[in-house]
Amino acid sequence: MPAYKSNLEVQIKQDQKQGMGLIDHEQTDTFPVWKFRGGSTTIYEENQMYTDSTEMQPNKNVLLKVSKQKNHYEILLSVMQPPFMVVKDIKSSNGSEYPLVVNSIIRLGRVEYKVIEERNKHMQTFKAPCSIKSSFLSDNNLTYQCKFCFMEGRQSKDQLFLTNICRCAGNGQAVHLECLRYWVDSNIIKEETQFGLTLKWNKQHECSICKEGLPIRVQYEDEYFDLFTLDRPDLQYILVENINKEKNLCNEIYLIHSLLIDNIKIGRGFQCDIKAQDITVSRHHATIKLTDGNFVIQDNKSKFGTLVSIDKKISIDCAACSLQIGKILINLIQSDQIQKGAPSTQHKLTQLPQINKQLEEDEPQMDDDSFQLENK
Numbered sequence: 001m002p003a004y005k006s007n008l009e010v011q012i013k014q015d016q017k018q019g020m021g022l023i024d025h026e027q028t029d030t031f032p033v034w035k036f037r038g039g040s041t042t043i044y045e046e047n048q049m050y051t052d053s054t055e056m057q058p059n060k061n062v063l064l065k066v067s068k069q070k071n072h073y074e075i076l077l078s079v080m081q082p083p084f085m086v087v088k089d090i091k092s093s094n095g096s097e098y099p100l101v102v103n104s105i106i107r108l109g110r111v112e113y114k115v116i117e118e119r120n121k122h123m124q125t126f127k128a129p130c131s132i133k134s135s136f137l138s139d140n141n142l143t144y145q146c147k148f149c150f151m152e153g154r155q156s157k158d159q160l161f162l163t164n165i166c167r168c169a170g171n172g173q174a175v176h177l178e179c180l181r182y183w184v185d186s187n188i189i190k191e192e193t194q195f196g197l198t199l200k201w202n203k204q205h206e207c208s209i210c211k212e213g214l215p216i217r218v219q220y221e222d223e224y225f226d227l228f229t230l231d232r233p234d235l236q237y238i239l240v241e242n243i244n245k246e247k248n249l250c251n252e253i254y255l256i257h258s259l260l261i262d263n264i265k266i267g268r269g270f271q272c273d274i275k276a277q278d279i280t281v282s283r284h285h286a287t288i289k290l291t292d293g294n295f296v297i298q299d300n301k302s303k304f305g306t307l308v309s310i311d312k313k314i315s316i317d318c319a320a321c322s323l324q325i326g327k328i329l330i331n332l333i334q335s336d337q338i339q340k341g342a343p344s345t346q347h348k349l350t351q352l353p354q355i356n357k358q359l360e361e362d363e364p365q366m367d368d369d370s371f372q373l374e375n376k
Contacts, residue, residue: 011331039068084307088299089322109280121293144174166212
């Protein structure tokens, strides 16, 4: 059952430092704070100042809406930037962990990963959708020539041609799916690991002629086709892609299955199973494990936090959690008590005893590799 309480406190913290768009979660106590209490309300933003009202304010920008349902709270975010859940701030009966499902984006400092495929405990397989550019848009009535094998043919499921895969034009615009897959496989090294399999590209995943970045998966009608060869196990698993934020090129793919020997450590330390070589990533930043038949991620007291992408409409099913949107941190805390008759912005924080106890136990400690980024 969700940890539903009679009142929800919303704390908005604004990081006003000029930096790389990251929030130092070890310094959030120094941020300016706005506090709001109550059931259904709307929180507005104007010139980096926040107010709440139960009535429409047409001249102000809506940040979020809180709706008090029968046995839970719903949060509707009205923001342009993608929202993320801060894993370390989750307070629930399962501890501080968050499930990983298909299309989830995991952000560790400046490094991002994406779950591109999932087979759940019911053995149902889900794949992340492809962009329009990664779909076959060629004409079935035209004859194409593959730029690799020079064979000619028309578009069909038995002979798939990719015609919009890169910027190549003329006789070099079409290529057989199987020919391109064979070429991509020649640039991949496969390594067996304790959690499954790692696919590492030898070089940038791009066209060798026009240097346009290539997708890792394409779509024809309602089917998905990988541009690499990978035998899936008859087990529960997730496929996680390492995303290059600048060019959105695939560097590595990790197949994590349910027979993993130990929890998977992610960080820049030599002891980690998945290494992220970036200064904004802690030595042991986060951990992926299997809990109750679901893959979940936990934070390991990292400096910039472990973030997982969420929808703009969410239900609060834990005692406390935090959402990060750019340089804004939104703390959501459910409570049984509220001071009646006082304005919402004057209420003092009243938490459940068990939340206070867990907060004390989870008090972050300075990591030995912590550092301060200089503002430019």
